[in-house]
Amino acid sequence: MPDASLLKSQAWGPCSYNVATMKALRGEVDFIVVGAGIAGLRAAIELAEAGRVLVLAKKEVTESATQYAQGGIAAVLSDEDEIGLHLQDTLSAGDGLCNVEAAKTLVEEGPPRIEELIAWGTEFDRSGSKLAFTREGAHSRNRVLHAHGDSTGREIGRALYFKASALKNVRIMEFELATGLCVTDGEVHGLTVLNDKGERHDLHAAAVLLATGGLGQVYRETTNPAVATGDGVAMAFRAGAAISDMEFIQFHPTALYVKDAPRFLLSEALRGEGAILRNMEMVRFMPKYHDMAELAPRDVVARAIAHELELVHSPNAVVYLDMTHLPAKKIRERFPRIYETCLKYNVDISDEMIPVRPAAHYAMGGIRTDLDGRASLQGLFAAGEAACTGVHGANRLASNSLLEGLVFGARAGRVMRECKRKEGRKPEESVTMQPTFTPAAGQIAHEIRELTWCDLGIVRSPQGMKHALAELKKLGASLPAQCNRAACEIANMHLVATLIARSAMAREESRGAHYRLDYPMHNDAKFAKHSIVEGENIRFE
Ligand SMILES: Cc1cc2nc3c(=O)[nH]c(=O)nc-3n(C[C@H](O)[C@H](O)[C@H](O)COP(=O)(O)OP(=O)(O)OC[C@H]3O[C@@H](n4cnc5c(N)ncnc54)[C@H](O)[C@@H]3O)c2cc1C
Numbered sequence: 141m142p143d144a145s146l147l148k149s150q151a152w153g154p155c156s157y158n159v160a161t162m163k164a165l166r167g168e169v170d171f172i173v174v175g176a177g178i179a180g181l182r183a184a185i186e187l188a189e190a191g192r193v194l195v196l197a198k199k200e201v202t203e204s205a206t207q208y209a210q211g212g213i214a215a216v217l218s219d220e221d222e223i224g225l226h227l228q229d230t231l232s233a234g235d236g237l238c239n240v241e242a243a244k245t246l247v248e249e250g251p252p253r254i255e256e257l258i259a260w261g262t263e264f265d266r267s268g269s270k271l272a273f274t275r276e277g278a279h280s281r282n283r284v285l286h287a288h289g290d291s292t293g294r295e296i297g298r299a300l301y302f303k304a305s306a307l308k309n310v311r312i313m314e315f316e317l318a319t320g321l322c323v324t325d326g327e328v329h330g331l332t333v334l335n336d337k338g339e340r341h342d343l344h345a346a347a348v349l350l351a352t353g354g355l356g357q358v359y360r361e362t363t364n365p366a367v368a369t370g371d372g373v374a375m376a377f378r379a380g381a382a383i384s385d386m387e388f389i390q391f392h393p394t395a396l397y398v399k400d401a402p403r404f405l406l407s408e409a410l411r412g413e414g415a416i417l418r419n420m421e422m423v424r425f426m427p428k429y430h431d432m433a434e435l436a437p438r439d440v441v442a443r444a445i446a447h448e449l450e451l452v453h454s455p456n457a458v459v460y461l462d463m464t465h466l467p468a469k470k471i472r473e474r475f476p477r478i479y480e481t482c483l484k485y486n487v488d489i490s491d492e493m494i495p496v497r498p499a500a501h502y503a504m505g506g507i508r509t510d511l512d513g514r515a516s517l518q519g520l521f522a523a524g525e526a527a528c529t530g531v532h533g534a535n536r537l538a539s540n541s542l543l544e545g546l547v548f549g550a551r552a553g554r555v556m557r558e559c560k561r562k563e564g565r566k567p568e569e570s571v572t573m574q575p576t577f578t579p580a581a582g583q584i585a586h587e588i589r590e591l592t593w594c595d596l597g598i599v600r601s602p603q604g605m606k607h608a609l610a611e612l613k614k615l616g617a618s619l620p621a622q623c624n625r626a627a628c629e630i631a632n633m634h635l636v637a638t639l640i641a642r643s644a645m646a647r648e649e650s651r652g653a654h655y656r657l658d659y660p661m662h663n664d665a666k667f668a669k670h671s672i673v674e675g676e677n678i679r680f681e
Contacts, residue, residue, distance in 0.1 A: 169194045169343055170561055172331060174318045174372065175351030177204035178293070178545035179524025179552075181300040182253075183349050183513075186553025188307040194343070195310060196333060198317040198625075201301060203367050205353050205525065206542065209293025210477065211276055211407035212284035213546075214539035215250040218273050221281040223247050230540060233278045233437050234533020235652035236668055237385075242531035245511055246540065246547050253546045254285065262299040263287060276408040276538035278437045284539045290407060290477045293542060318371065319628050321348065321379040321520065322565075328379060328519035329565050334625055347519050347559035349552055350376060350507060351545075354525040358633045358640070359500035360593035363395050363405040369629045370636035372526035376507040377635060382516040383673045384528040385505030386636075387643035387654045390536055391598050392501035393417075393441035396494065397458050401485040403499040406461055406478060408538045411435060413474060415463040418493065419448045422460075439535050439653045442498040446598045449497065460493035498598060502541060504532040504653065505643070508672060513552025516674075519559065523552040530670055534652020581620045585630050588615065588637050596640050601657045609641045643671045646678045 170191030173180045180195055187193045197203070216226050226247040231238050258264065264285045265272045273282040287295035304310050315336050322330035322342060330344035352372030356364025377383050394410070394417075395403035411417075411434040419425050429444040430436035436444075449457045463471055468490035472479050475489070482489045507515050507522035509529055515522050524545040531544055591611050595604035612634065619634060620627040649663035650656050662668075669680035 168192055169345045171347055171349070171556055171559075172196065172343060172345045173349045173351060174331070175204070175349075175353060175524065175526070176201040176301070176312055177206035177351060177353050177524060178296060178300065178542055179526075179549035180349065180351035181297070181304045182546050182549035183351060183523055183553035183556070184304045184310050184312075185300070185307065186550050187556055188304075188309040190557035191309065191346070193310045194345070195304070195312040196316045196318055197312070197314050198371070199367055200314055201312060202297075203365055204297070205364060205368060206293045206297045206545065208363075208365055208405070209296075209542055210290040210405060211409040211412075212274060212286035212292045212539045213254065213296065213542040214276075214279065214284050214537070215254045215543060216247065216283055217251050217254060217271060217285070218281070218283060221283050225280050226250075226283060229278055229280050230531075230537045231533070233535050233537035235535050236662065236664065237530070237533035237651060237670065239530030239533075242511055242529040245551075246531050246543060249547045249551075250543045253543075253550060257296060257299060257546070260299050260303045262296055264295075265289065274409050275412040275435070277411060277435045277441065278432070278537055279539075284409065284412070286409065288476070289473065290409065290475045296542065317625050317628065318352075318375065321375050323379045323517065324565065326380070326517055328517050329562060331375070334628065336625065338624060344561070344565050346561040347521060347556045349513065349521040349523060349556060350515075350526050351522070351524045351549065352526045354503045355633075355636050356500045356503075358588060358592050358637050359389075359597070360589040361395065361403050361497070361499040363392055363403055363499050363501045369633050370503075371629065371632045372522060373506055373639070374632035374635045376515060376517075376520065376522065377639065377673070379517060379520070380675070381520060382508040383506065383639055384508035384670050385530070385534075385643070386503070386639045386673065387647050387671060388504035388532075388534050388652055389500055389596075389640065390438055390502040390504060390653050391442040391498040393438060393445050393498050394461050394496040395499035396482060396485065396487070397497040398485045398487065398495060404481055405499075405501070406494060406496060407475070408438070410461060410463060410475065410478070413463075413470075414466050415461050417441075417445070418460045418462050420452055420457060420459070425459075437535055438538065439655070442598050443655060445496075445498055458495040458497055461496050462493045463489055464491060464493065466490075500592075502536055504528070504534065504536055505671075508670075509548075509552075511548070511551065512555040513548055514555065521552045521556055523549045528670075534654060580618065581627055581630050584615055584618060585633060588612070588630075588633050592637050592640065596637070596644055599655050599657060600644055602645075605641055605645045609638070609645065612638045612641060639673055642678055643673060646680075647671055
C-alpha cells in the first residue's frame with residue numbers, strides 16, 4: 141500500500157471534474173451519495189454492484205470529519221473483550237436513550253466490517269503481529285483500534301477511497317455542493333448541486349443517500365472541519381423528512397485553547413494513556429466529579445471543566461491536560477500528529493501542560509432513519525453523523541462514530557440497491573446562478589455561532605434558549621437569497637441552529653449531553669423518548 145506521504149500528491153489529487161463531466165452524467169446516474177466520508181464511501185462500495193453511483197463532496201475529499209478522526213474506532217476484536225460489554229458501555233453512555241436494536245447492530249456488525257477494512261488495506265497499528273488496542277473514556281475494555289498513532293480516520297479514509305474509486309461504477313466528484321432535494325409526491329428522486337462557478341444542475345436518480353457529516357460549524361467553538369454545516373439535516377428537513385434528537389450535541393472536553401490556533405482536538409486517547417486534567421491552581425479535579433475521573437463519559441468531563449472555568453471568573457480561564465508524567469518518547473510515538481500540531485502552536489505536549497477548553501464535537505441527532513438508513517421520505521436515505529438511528533442515545537461513546545459510519549453506511553447501501561430509477565421524472569436541468577452573497581452574510585454566520593455557543597452550549601438555561609430562538613427568528617429575516625454556496629451554507633446553519641433550539645426547549649429534563657439548569661434531573665416518565673421534529677411540529681416517541 142502507498143504510505144501516508146503519497147496521500148496528497150497522488151492518490152488524493154483532485155478528481156477530474158468539470159461542467160462537461162457533470163452534463164455528461166445526466167440520465168446516467170442510478171444512485172447519488174452526498175458525502176465522501178466514511179459513511180458515504182462505504183455505502184458507495186456496497187451500491188456499486190447495483191448501478192452507477194455518483195459520490196459528491198463539497199470540497200476536496202480530504203475535507204471531512206473522517207479525515208480528522210484521531211483516537212480510533214471501537215470494536216470487539218480482542219480475546220479479552222465481549223460484544224455484550226461493548227453494548228453495555230454504548231447503552232450506559234447513551235444515558236437511557238439508545239435505540240437498543242441499533243446499538244446491538246453496531247457492536248455485532250462492527251467486527252466483520254473492520255475485518256473487511258483490513259482486507260481492503262487499512263493498516264491499523266499492531267503490537268507485534270496482533271492488533272493494538274487502547275482504552276477511551278467510558279469503555280470498560282481496551283477495544284479502540286488506531287492507525288499511524290493518531291491518524292485513524294485518515295488511514296480508513298484512504299483505504300475506502302482507493303477501494304471505491306477503483307470500482308468502475310463509482311464516480312467521485314469534488315467541489316459540488318448539494319443544495320436541495322427534488323421531491324415529487326413525497327418521494328425523493330434527485331437533487332440540485334451548485335459548483336464553485338455558480339453553475340447549478342438538477343440530477344435525478346433512483347435514490348439519494350445523505351452522508352453529509354456533522355454540524356459543528358454552527359457553534360463558535362468546534363473541533364469540526366469547515367464542511368460540517370449540517371447541510372444534510374437542513375435539506376432533509378426542508379423536503380419534509382423527520383429529524384430526531386437535535387438537542388443532543390456532544391461537547392468534546394479537550395480542544396486546544398491557544399490564541400489564534402484552531403480548536404484542535406486533543407483525543408480522549410490521551411486520557412486513555414494516562415493524561416490528567418488540572419485546574420488553574422494545578423489541582424487535579426476530575427476524581428471529585430466522577431468515579432472514572434478523566435475517563436468518565438464526555439458530557440460529565442465537559443460539564444466538570446465548564447464548572448471549573450466558571451469558578452475562575454475570567455474570560456481567559458482554561459484547564460490543563462497534563463501528560464508530563466508520561467515518557468516523552470512514548471507520547472511522540474503514540475500521538476505524532478497531535479504532538480506536531482501542538483508544537484506548531486508552541487506547546488510541547490511531552491514537556492508542558494496543554495491549555496484546553498471544551499468545544500462542540502459531534503451531533504447525536506440528525507435525519508431520522510431506520511436501521512437500514514431509510515429516512516421518512518421514500519427514496520431518501522441517510523447514514524453516518526448526518527443520520528439518527530438512535531444508536532448513540534443522548535451521548536455517544538468515544539470511537540463509536542467511525543464505526544457507525546461503517547456499519548450503517550454499508551447497510552444503507554445494501555438496501556438502496558433495491559430502488560429503481562423511475563422514468564418520466566423531470567429531465568435534468570442546468571442553470572447558471574448570479575452570486576448574491578453580501579458581506580452581511582458573514583456577520584450572520586458569526587451571530588449564529590455566538591448564539592449557539594452562549595445559549596445552546598454545555599449548560600442551558602430557559603432564558604438562554606428563549607433568547608436564542610428569538611434572535612434566530614430575527615436573523616432569519618435577513619438571510620441572503622440562496623443562490624451561492626456560502627449563502628446556502630449559512631441558511632443551513634441557521635435552520636440547524638433553530639432545530640437545536642426548538643428541540644432543546646421541548647426536552648424539559650437533563651439527559652446525556654443536554655443539560656438544563658431548570659430541569660437538572662431525568663424525567664423518564666415524559667422524556668425517555670426521542671424528540672422528532674417535522675415542519676412546525678415537535679413530538680417525543
Ligand atoms: C477532530 C475530530 C476527531 C474525531 N475523532 C474521532 C475518533 O477518533 N473516533 C470516532 O469514532 N469518531 C471521531 N470523530 C467523529 C467522526 O470522525 C465523525 O463522526 C465521522 O467521521 C463522520 O463521518 P461521515 O461519513 O458521517 O461524515 P464526514 O466524514 O464528515 O464526511 C462528510 C462529507 O459530506 C460532504 N458534504 C457535506 N455537505 C455537503 C453538501 N451540501 N454537498 C456535497 N457534499 C457535502 C463533505 O464534503 C464530506 O465529504 C472525530 C471528529 C472530529 C471532528
